[in-house]
Amino acid sequence: MNVIRTAIPDVLILEPKVFGDARGFFMESYNQKVFNAAVGHEVNFVQDNHSRSAKGVLRGLHYQLPPHAQGKLVRCTQGSVFDVAVDLRRSSTTFGQWVGVELTGENHRQFWIPPGFAHGFVVTSDSADFLYKTTDLYAPACEGAVCWNDPAVGITWPDLGMAPLLSAKDVAAPVLAAARHFT
Numbered sequence: 001m002n003v004i005r006t007a008i009p010d011v012l013i014l015e016p017k018v019f020g021d022a023r024g025f026f027m028e029s030y031n032q033k034v035f036n037a038a039v040g041h042e043v044n045f046v047q048d049n050h051s052r053s054a055k056g057v058l059r060g061l062h063y064q065l066p067p068h069a070q071g072k073l074v075r076c077t078q079g080s081v082f083d084v085a086v087d088l089r090r091s092s093t094t095f096g097q098w099v100g101v102e103l104t105g106e107n108h109r110q111f112w113i114p115p116g117f118a119h120g121f122v123v124t125s126d127s128a129d130f131l132y133k134t135t136d137l138y139a140p141a142c143e144g145a146v147c148w149n150d151p152a153v154g155i156t157w158p159d160l161g162m163a164p165l166l167s168a169k170d171v172a173a174p175v176l177a178a179a180r181h182f183t
Contacts, residue, residue, distance in 0.1 A: 001031075003038045006099040011085045012038060012112040013101050014073075027108060030133070035073070039112060043071060049132040053123045058157075058164035060120015061086055061146040061173070065180055068139035069115035072132050076103040079128030081121040082158050086146060089116040089182045096176055098155050105129075116182045118146045124158055144180045145173035152176050 004013035014035075018027045028034075036042050053059065061084070064070045074083060084100040102124075103109050113119045121130065146153065148164065153176055157164070173179075 001034055001038065006101075008085070008087055008094045008097060008099050010114045011099050011117065014038060014110040014112060016108055016110070018108050029075070029110075030073070039114070043135060045073065045133040045135055047134045047137050049134065051130045051132075053128055053130065054165070055123050055126050056160050056162050056165045058120065058122040058148055058166055058170065060084065060170065061118035061148055062120065063088060063116075063118040063144050063146075064136065064139055064142040065144055065182065066115075066142070068136045068142040069182070071115045071135040072113045072119055073110055074103070074113065074119070074121075074130065074132050075108070075110040076105055077129045077131055078105045079123065079125035080104040080106075081123050081125075081128050081130060083111050083121040084119070084155055085111070085113040086118040086120075086153055086155070086176075087116065088118055088144075088146070088176075088179070091183055092116070095181075096153060098153055100155065103130075118144070120148055122157055122160070122164055124160060145169065146179045147173045147175050150175040
């Protein structure tokens with residue numbers, strides 16, 4: 001597995017080894033020993049999620065606070081998305097900064113978003129299937145969100161020639177300054 005460090009040191013892009021031929025391909029999508037070595041500590045996943053979304057759907061920016069903060073290992077298995085992590089750790093030198101990566105069914109990349117980060121993505125293909133491995137169970141009382149287009153964060157989303165399709169929850173999300181943060 002190729003590990004790519006991002007501008008925010010704890011957020012990683014992971015490229016698995018893919019073996020392909022005329023029949024198709026094979027890849028090891030997850031190996032706990034290899035993953036733990038890549039992030040530098042033991043991580044235990046407890047829940048897997050799968051979403052399918054149409055072009056222009058923007059999900060995020062979502063997170064969970066302690067005691068149910070979630071790390072996420074995400075990937076796109078069909079289609080393409082632009083995926084983003086935003087640092088919400090007040091004590092971090094990268095607080096409020098973001099990194100993004102294109103994840104596609106073809107590039108097989110995965111994105112590690114540790115606890116303390118908001119996460120979101122926009123679908124750039126006609127549709128996309130998106131898989132999440134999480135380190136804690138969904139806990140509505142700990143749920144938080146940040147507005148996807150907060151100018152203080154300044155995410156450069158791809159121009160799809162259309163307004164993003166948002167849930168009611170994401171439309172109502174507060175800006176970073178008004179959101180709940182990590183210490």
